[in-house]
Amino acid sequence: MRLLSFRTAGGPSFGAIFERGIVDLGARCGGAYADLHALLASGDLERVAADANDAPRDYALGDVTFLPPVARPEKIFCIGVNYLNRNEEYRDASDAPKYPSIFMRTPGSLVGHRHPIVRPPESPELDYEGEIVIVIGRGGRRIARADAHAHIAGLTCMNEGTVRDWVRHGKFNVTQGKNFAASGAVGPWIVTADEFAGYDDVRVTTRVNGEVRQDDTTASLAFPFDYLISYISTFAELAPGDVIATGTPTGAGARFDPPRYLVPGDEVEVEVAGVGTLVNTVVDERISAGDEM
Numbered sequence: 001m002r003l004l005s006f007r008t009a010g011g012p013s014f015g016a017i018f019e020r021g022i023v024d025l026g027a028r029c030g031g032a033y034a035d036l037h038a039l040l041a042s043g044d045l046e047r048v049a050a051d052a053n054d055a056p057r058d059y060a061l062g063d064v065t066f067l068p069p070v071a072r073p074e075k076i077f078c079i080g081v082n083y084l085n086r087n088e089e090y091r092d093a094s095d096a097p098k099y100p101s102i103f104m105r106t107p108g109s110l111v112g113h114r115h116p117i118v119r120p121p122e123s124p125e126l127d128y129e130g131e132i133v134i135v136i137g138r139g140g141r142r143i144a145r146a147d148a149h150a151h152i153a154g155l156t157c158m159n160e161g162t163v164r165d166w167v168r169h170g171k172f173n174v175t176q177g178k179n180f181a182a183s184g185a186v187g188p189w190i191v192t193a194d195e196f197a198g199y200d201d202v203r204v205t206t207r208v209n210g211e212v213r214q215d216d217t218t219a220s221l222a223f224p225f226d227y228l229i230s231y232i233s234t235f236a237e238l239a240p241g242d243v244i245a246t247g248t249p250t251g252a253g254a255r256f257d258p259p260r261y262l263v264p265g266d267e268v269e270v271e272v273a274g275v276g277t278l279v280n281t282v283v284d285e286r287i288s289a290g291d292e293m
Contacts, residue, residue, distance in 0.1 A: 001049050002276075003154070004189035005036050005071055005112075006064035012071075014039065016049060017189060021057030022064060028055065036190075037070045040137055040153055041240040049192075066113035069156055069190045070135060075242045076105040077232055078131075078160060078178065082247025083220045100223045100231060105245075109179045110158070113188030116283040117161055119262060120180045125164040126262045126282065129248035130206030130214050130270035133158045134225055135190050136242040143233040148226035149199070151238065154190040157270045157278040158245050159206075161185070164254050164261070185270075185280045186243070196274060199225045203273040204249065208266055216249035 002017040013026035014036035025048055026033065033039040039048060080101035111117060119126040137153025161184030167177030196202070199218055206214035218224065223231070228244055253260040262268065262282045271277040 001192045001195070002189045003036060003049075003069065003192065004187075005067040005069050006059075007067055008059065008064055012067060015058070016052045017061070018057065022059040022061065023052045023055045024058040025052060027058065028052070035071055037073065037241040040070070040135075043138075045137070045153070045192075066115070066188050068107070068110055068112045068186045069188075070241045070243060072107045073241045073243045074239050075236065076107065076110075076245070077243065078103050078105055078245040079223065079228060079247040080174070082222050083216055083249045084222050085216075085220065085250050096222060100228060102232070103174050103178060105160075105184070106179050108181050109161075110184045110186045111182050111280070112185065113278050113280070115185065115280060116182070117159065117185055117262075117268070117280045118180070118182040118285045119264065119282055120163065120183070120285050121287055123163045123165050124261060125166075125254070125259070126183060127162045127164050127253045128206055128208060128213070128262060128268050128270075129160040129162055129252055130204050131158040131160050131245045131248050132202055132204050132218065132272050132275075133186060134229070134244040134246060136229075136238050136244070137193070137240055139237060139239040139242075141233055141237045143230050143238070145226045145230045148229035149193070151229055152193045152225070153240070154192040155196070155202070155272060155275050156186060156190045157188070157204075157272045157275055159185045159268050159270050159278060159280060160245050160248060162252075164259075185278055187278050188276055191275045205271045206249075206251065207269040207271070208253075208260075208262070210267075213253070213260075214249045214251035218246070220249070221247065
């Protein structure tokens with residue numbers, strides 16, 4: 001099942017997508033759940049989704065404005081250099097990592113499907129990173145790898161937009177370049193875990209203005225989904241709605257010679273097999289006359 005968060009003239013809501021259109025679960029549940037995040041946390045998703053199977057559509061896809069599927073997750077974990085050939089891309093002769101590289105993003109750094117992603121005035125080096133995203137459905141601490149997949153609510157897509165020169169400001173962190181407002185995107189919806197036979201060979205493809213820039217599958221991951229969930233839950237308690245962006249393949253703009261950073265008007269598509277395609281267009285941030293640079 002495809003689950004989305006959206007906005008109409010009546011305000012924000014969430015729903016399920018069928019061939020006939022969107023069933024507004026928020027309205028049909030009578031306000032019992034504030035948002036999709038609350039529904040995931042309740043443990044009632046399977047029952048609510050089953051009730052929606054025969055409901056008439058409330059909206060067509062074109063009637064709504066997409067929001068990030070989980071609007072304000074408690075935690076957004078991002079995994080760096082997780083595709084095996086990406087370590088080679090750095091050309092530093094380093095060994096493959098023993099543990100995953102992890103950093104955090106804030107909800108405000110990500111927009112939804114079809115919203116513009118914003119290039120800040122502080123840098124011309126806005127880059128794309130297409131990623132497969134795990135959405136946690138059942139929380140836990142010290143989750144065994146053998147049990148990890150049972151904690152996945154579903155998958156979505158992310159353009160983990162990065163301001164490259166700002167990730168080099170600090171010696172040991174990349175936080176600054178990963179958290180400019182509206183510099184990345186997530187969506188367009190979550191496809192629930194029951195739609196996937198497994199996660200060992202899920203393809204992610206990134207296109208810029210129709211040109212394929214990244215293309216690989218989870219068969220290339222250094223740290224697969226079950227390992228990431230187990231490892232992260234060792235030090236952090238995972239909660240329903242938490243997000244794990246699982247890394248990006250080779251082919252980001254910074255790795256071209258010369259680099260091919262995003263400019264206003266560029267359209268970025270991140271497609272995950274079995275999920276769909278996240279689409280966003282790049283704009284420059286508008287700075288009012290009173291803003292200080």
